[in-house]
Amino acid sequence: MARAQPDPYRELFERSADAILIIEDERFVDCNQATVEMLRYPNKEALLRTHPSELSPPTQPDGRRSFDKANEMMAIALERGSHRFEWDHMRFDGEVFPVEVLLTAVPRGDKQVLHVVWRDITDRKRLEEQLRHAQKMEVIGQLAGGVAHDFNNLLVAIMGNGELLQKKLTDRPELAEYVEDMIKAGRRGATLVRQLLLFSRPQSASMEIIDLGPVLREVHRMLERLIGEDIQLVVEPCTEPLPIRGTRGHMEQVVVNLVTNARDAMPRGGTVTVSLRRVAITEDSIGAIDQLAFGPYALLAVTDTGEGMSETVLAHAIDPFFTTKEVGRGTGLGLSTVYGIAKQSGGGLAIDSALGQGTTVKVYLPLRDDEPLSRDAPRAERHARGGSERVLVAEDDAIVAGVVVRVLEAQGYTVELASDGADALQRILERPGGFDLLLSDVVMPRMSGPELVRELRGRGSPLRVLLMSGYTGDGLMQASELGEVDLLEKPFSGSELVLRVRDALDKRG
Ligand SMILES: Nc1ncnc2c1ncn2[C@@H]1O[C@H](COP(=O)(O)OP(=O)(O)OP(=O)(O)O)[C@@H](O)[C@H]1O
Ligand SMILES: [Mg+2]
Missing domain, CATH: 1.10.287.130 (Signal transduction histidine kinase, dimerisation/phosphotransfer (DHp) domain)
Structure with a gap:
């Protein structure tokens, strides 16, 4: 007996990955398997028994009542033949999700039948x-x-x-x-x-390979001071090494920002848990967090038992300048900074929160297991020491130049000021061996700091250089091509300046 050929149109309907439904007189007549799966209904019969209006939340994202808006959409479809629009639907378990709807009106006798196609656009x-x-x-x-x-x-x-x-x-x-x-x-x-x-510098020059464990240990004490007595701090460290690419300062900032938020969310006390561990992001990781590449990650999680966030707050929490705190209490930069830092290290951020349920913020940072740790920078507050060497300062901003010269002279240095790179070059060429250090701004008229250094190196000058970088979207980040050059990021304090000048001079020879 010959087997019946499958009906190709039926197959088209049944096998479509988009949900397809037929509505007649406000009732579902039929739907395909994709509809049942998309709405997570137990079976097709249960779905067909529901009224179309039960599959939407009470209101749509624009605030209008779903019922009114649905009628309007149908009216448009009937008038034009078809209508395409975005819509919020509700799954069997109550989850609301966005779909793109295509409504096609099909006249049948004196009745109108609606063909409906839904495409889940959550990912988009x-x-x-x-x-x-x-x-x-x-x-x-x-x-x-x-x-x-x-x-x-x-x-x-x-x-x-x-x-x-x-x-x-x-x-x-x-x-x-x-x-x-x-x-x-x-x-x-x-x-x-x-x-x-942080938002403008794709990569800071000072990124290193650091172990997260010690960073958390060191910041621990600061955290205790940060939170009040009503709040209990639990730190769950990690015994394995967690080498990531970043800077200590940034990582401390991440922890401090997150714990500060946790504290603010618990005005009547509670517990904040800071945990650090190694995780793997694989295909199975839920929702493939923040589009991260698969591989090993350090996971820093800060959990609080505070008030949690509403859906609206959650949706905007990492937006720069978004804050629910009163004026003077928050700038709204805490989470966006954390996000920026995580991105710079190649990582990402995930927030779990619901009103009354507390919050967990997870920061994922890719592990650099194969790369050697950068040598430990001296952490302790060092005392700034002066000297008697001759320093040439190239700085076009008179106010900055004034301070720099005053600070260095007060430390015993002999200081000479050049108004820009070209002026500095001339002075150095006129008196070879006349200076022990060139302290130069980066952005200057006539000749920039990097140009000056390149010029000096081209002429074989071994003069030690310390570049003061303000913001430089320009060439500074290619500083490596300038050979041995130290960087001092603006703005710096007087004591930082003295410290770094001494370091630069001591490296000499
Ligand atoms: N742990 C948390 N619990 C509840 N809400 C939070 C939590 N963390 C952040 N939020 C919400 O997200 C908003 C933005 O946080 P973010 O850290 O970016 O800024 P801020 O804390 O308001 O100000 P800033 O950090 O600049 O002082 C907060 O105002 C708050 O509404
Ligand atoms: Mg904050």
């Missing part, structure tokens, strides 16, 4: 959202980059002059206090600029 929406976020970060980065150079110069002047003044006020504590506040404000300004610049 997520990608769109990520793109939107990335673009926003980029704009902020550009903005920050635009003002950072000037802003950092101002901060150098404020902090540097403040420190000079402070030294002169040791016998006037009542005045020294004002200066102290001024310097503190300058430092906060510096932190803010650094945070914003």
